[in-house]
Amino acid sequence: xxxxxxxxxxxxxxxxxxxxxxxxxxxxxxxxxxxxxxxxxxxxxxxxxxxxxxxxxxxxxxxxxxxxxxxxxxxxxxxxxxxxxxxxxxxxxxxxxxxxxxxxxxxxxxxxxxxxxxxxxxxxxxxxxxxxxxxxxxxxxxxxxxxxxxxxxxxxxxxxxxxxxxxxxxxxxxxxxxxxxxxxxxxxxxxxxxxxxxxxxxxxxxxxxxxxxxxxxxxxxxxxxxxxxxxxxxxxxxxxxxxxxxxxxxxxxxxxxxxxxxxxxxxxxxxxxxxxxxxxxxxxxxxxxx
Amino acid sequence: xxxxxxxxxxxxxxxxxxxxxxxxxxxxxxxxxxxxxxxxxxxxxxxxxxxxxxxxxxxxxxxxxxxxxxxxxxxxxxxxxxxxxxxxxxxxxxxxxxxxxxxxxxxxxxxxxxxxxxxxxxxxxxxxxxxxxxxxxxxxxxxxxxxxxxxxxxxxxxx
Ligand code: SF4
Ligand code: SF4
Ligand code: SF4
Numbered sequence: 001x002x003x004x005x006x007x008x009x010x011x012x013x014x015x016x017x018x019x020x021x022x023x024x025x026x027x028x029x030x031x032x033x034x035x036x037x038x039x040x041x042x043x044x045x046x047x048x049x050x051x052x053x054x055x056x057x058x059x060x061x062x063x064x065x066x067x068x069x070x071x072x073x074x075x076x077x078x079x080x081x082x083x084x085x086x087x088x089x090x091x092x093x094x095x096x097x098x099x100x101x102x103x104x105x106x107x108x109x110x111x112x113x114x115x116x117x118x119x120x121x122x123x124x125x126x127x128x129x130x131x132x133x134x135x136x137x138x139x140x141x142x143x144x145x146x147x148x149x150x151x152x153x154x155x156x157x158x159x160x161x162x163x164x165x166x167x168x169x170x171x172x173x174x175x176x177x178x179x180x181x182x183x184x185x186x187x188x189x190x191x192x193x194x195x196x197x198x199x200x201x202x203x204x205x206x207x208x209x210x211x212x213x214x215x216x217x218x219x220x221x222x223x224x225x226x227x228x229x230x231x232x233x234x235x236x237x238x239x240x241x242x243x244x245x246x247x248x249x250x251x252x253x254x255x256x257x258x259x260x261x262x263x264x265x266x267x268x269x270x271x272x273x274x275x276x277x278x279x280x281x282x283x284x285x286x287x288x289x290x
Numbered sequence: 291x292x293x294x295x296x297x298x299x300x301x302x303x304x305x306x307x308x309x310x311x312x313x314x315x316x317x318x319x320x321x322x323x324x325x326x327x328x329x330x331x332x333x334x335x336x337x338x339x340x341x342x343x344x345x346x347x348x349x350x351x352x353x354x355x356x357x358x359x360x361x362x363x364x365x366x367x368x369x370x371x372x373x374x375x376x377x378x379x380x381x382x383x384x385x386x387x388x389x390x391x392x393x394x395x396x397x398x399x400x401x402x403x404x405x406x407x408x409x410x411x412x413x414x415x416x417x418x419x420x421x422x423x424x425x426x427x428x429x430x431x432x433x434x435x436x437x438x439x440x441x442x443x444x445x446x447x448x449x
Contacts, residue, residue, distance in 0.1 A: 170399025174441060207352045215441035219355045222394050226351055229390045258393040263386065280382035288392055288423065289407040
């Protein structure tokens with residue numbers, strides 16, 4: 001913690017960055033803080049409540065953040081993958097920002113909780129995580145905690161869905177997605193939803209029906225899942241932000257698996273590895289095409 | 291497809307189930323192949339309405355969603371064989387996108403058999419006829435897809 005605060009103060013004092021984006025105590029657990037002064041820097045913390053993916057503040061669509069000047073951002077491995085994704089897809093340049101990496105032992109599902117990271121409290125994305133020591137960062141802080149406990153509940157749930165009949169899956173998703181109120185919180189929080197103008201906001205022609213009925217919602221989420229293929233870093237922020245509890249991580253992780261199986265691509269914090277969409281191989285499988 | 295064809299399909303809709311199929315095809319290969327099928331007077335089911343696009347790379351999966359929203363029972367997506375794309379690589383990019391989109395549909399619970407993907411070249415008029423006939427009979431077997439169009443009614447959040 002002290003290491004983090006000292007580094008933040010140093011970066012600010014040297015003028016290397018204008019603002020350090022990190023975590024601080026809030027009224028309801030941990031919240032993001034934009035530290036621009038030494039006093040603010042002294043509020044920085046990192047612990048398993050630091051759930052939020054702060055790399056989202058690097059999104060080029062956040063012009064008001066960009067206007068603050070150069071940022072340093074505190075990133076866990078999953079967050080670092082989002083920063084790398086923005087570089088990979090030519091949204092930002094590596095020199096545009098400073099990444100302060102923190103070694104991670106998994107986070108809690110809920111940043112308001114104050115529990116130990118156990119099988120019961122761990123965030124769904126963490127078990128099995130392979131990026132607990134991000135490589136792309138400029139600084140890497142803290143000792144490496146033990147690996148997050150348990151196995152992925154998401155994988156188990158996906159297996160259950162895969163085992164259902166198509167009718168059962170359709171019933172499951174339509175009843176889940178019928179709850180969507182189209183608040184777009186999932187999109188707004190997502191570091192990889194970086195389009196300045198989202199296709200779901202376009203009205204001439206209107207590809208995605210904007211009324212929150214099951215049909216428009218299905219179109220929105222199928223399209224978003226497709227647009228996140230090879231992009232989504234699995235940070236789970238979309239699902240956490242969703243006010244009605246739609247299990248978006250299931251869809252995202254399913255797509256990530258398809259991309260891994262078909263195109264041998266796993267999202268990483270290596271920005272040089274080309275994205276699977278926008279590239280192709282002559283020998284890509286085409287068993288579904290006659 | 292001609293207006294006459296469309297009318298025939300409408301007229302039949304009230305009676306036995308006649309699938310309504312939307313086909314999104316590329317200009318250079320499949321559209322030309324379908325044209326050849328017509329000029330060669332190859333017989334095929336009249337259930338398909340063709341939308342011509344410059345390239346398979348331009349066929350956004352949202353077109354498929356929109357077709358189902360508007361009441362299509364099935365969809366055909368077809369373009370140039372690998373190696374034949376007029377723009378060199380549009381079909382390779384499309385192939386990746388559709389591979390993923392198909393899996394998303396299937397995971398959501400939409401039967402991927404509602405969609406035919408094919409490569410049909412400008413000289414394959416016969417193959418186009420086969421693709422159409424096979425798709426129509428498969429969709430006939432699956433029945434109408436009103437469940438998707440009518441999803442508007444399955445709403446708890448208000449519309
Ligand atoms: S996914 Fe990995 S890096 Fe991200 S919070 Fe969980 S354990 Fe940490
Ligand atoms: S889609 Fe969700 S899980 Fe994936 S990067 Fe965006 S917020 Fe994170
Ligand atoms: S956050 Fe939830 S309710 Fe809001 S648009 Fe996304 S899925 Fe729908």
